[in-house]
Amino acid sequence: MRWKTIDDIEMADKTVLVRVDINVPVEAGHVTDATRIEKIVPTVKDIQAKGGRPVLLAHFGRPKGQVVPEMSLRVTLPALEAALGQSVAFAEDCIGAPAKKAVAAMQPGDVVLLENTRFHAGEEKNDPAMAAALAALGQVYVNDAFSAAHRAHASTEAIAHLMPSCAGRLMAAELKALNAALGEPERPVVAVVGGAKVSTKLDLLGNLVEKVDHLVIGGGMANTFLVAQGAEVGTSLAERDMAETARAILGKAKDRGCSIHLPVDVVVAREFKAGAAYETVAADACPADAMILDAGPATVDAIIEVFTRCRTLIWNGPLGAFEIPPFDAATNAAAKKAADLTRGGRLVSVAGGGDTVAALNRAGVADDFSYISTAGGAFLEWMEGKVLPGVAALEA
Known part of the structure; x- marks a missing residue:
């Protein structure tokens, strides 16, 4: 660009x-x-x-x-x-x-x-x-x-x-930051994609598996991938009709040499409210009457280990139900590690999207990321690899 x-x-x-x-x-x-x-x-x-x-x-x-x-x-x-x-x-x-x-x-x-x-x-x-x-x-x-x-x-x-x-x-400044993250990034590159539904981020996932070395999938969409791998997810939010699509994304990632990281353990509860009783179980062991509301500590450790091996991070979407403690733990821990690595000059970190910005602000680390985009739809379409008309019109 x-x-x-x-x-x-x-x-x-x-x-x-x-x-x-x-x-x-x-x-x-x-x-x-x-x-x-x-x-x-x-x-x-x-x-x-x-x-x-x-x-x-x-x-x-x-x-x-x-x-x-x-x-x-x-x-x-x-x-x-x-x-x-x-x-x-x-x-x-x-x-x-x-x-x-x-x-x-x-x-x-x-x-x-x-x-x-x-x-x-x-x-x-x-x-x-x-x-x-x-x-x-x-x-x-x-x-x-x-x-x-x-x-x-x-x-x-x-x-x-x-x-x-x-x-x-x-x-x-936005274009420079985005170019540094996906256009001409320092490798390895890791992307974190969270949020509720796979169906709303198909273009995003399809583009990222061709561009990044590691793809961390969290939030509700991770449940759909777990279902696609045969796991039971109880009463969790999951798009069961998207299981075949999820398997296709996993296959495409393997062909492109992109490592996909899904939860290995999860935090589950019987009700979605602050202070609800919860437990941590293996990702394929969610009780039938419980719902997955966050990634577990072993998953966070694995994500942090990936962060330490990478030079560039792109983040869109939280890892769990970050609005309600204690289901903000995974997002907070991963975000704080990304901030530490960025402050130490070991990571270029770019994040965007409404929920992402809110989550990073709640974690108290937004100011430590290399760049936080508040652009919403434009940031998402850029991550999807789409041409942005307002940017294309400026290209020399």
Whole structure:
């Protein structure tokens, strides 16, 4: 992957259209978590330092091409101004007269936020006319929204073909981290894939067995693989109709020289609640009236041993029901070991996906990983080996 960054494009005295992701949680008209807003600050500041005038393009919610007042980006202004440490002008539309007026009034050092791009049906249709209307507002395009890069929308894909384009700081950091994990990684590479269902991660598993040296499977999907190997899993979550698919993945991994690691022992309980009575049994010895809720200590030891032999780790999904103690033990222990190895310079660790980020935060190790992606769907599609339209449009 090769793409230009802010450093590669002249921006002095130019209006720079910056696609950002500030689709933040809001309650009672106030932003409750400004993390995504804070992450765009380096890009905006660097554009200003180069003499550019940043105009922010963003979506908010899913208005489906209609103007929905409660999905106006105006609600983000106070948090945006606090993060940037300056006032931010707001345009009531992202194209047309309101946008043109706001951009024309800009002075050096100003920032403008345009209204929700998804208020126009042309945005999600990747409409060339919509892209042209956006492009007419500036001279340079910067995409800093990796989390929206898996969507071919007017503000993420079509516009990039109409003007000099590059990746913002956040996008460039994400692409660099992902390339280091799967594009040109240090080997051996281990991937941890957890979650509830094999059926939702077929493309992911199929791609990984061709790319990594070790694949650790945890969470509910591990139960399906255990069933595929003839084990009884009691009342555990398992997709029994996916057993043949699981066996095919195991066969493909063997052909590709990828070692798959499944639980050798499991933590089981009769009820799914905090503080429930539990026991540890062999992976093929789950009682008929019990459910598997976590990987056992022998499994964790085996996973840690794999980590110590690898140079690169990609993690998507927890190893057990991490939301409820004590069924967070395996995820916490493996995550802490990965963090230790990363701090010691022995492992490049990249993780992503909502549950994964939550689990690593709960374990207190998110800051110790090499890179944590909050991109959700884009991160998953990248792991699946799919082309991300918003990234492909930037490739030099």
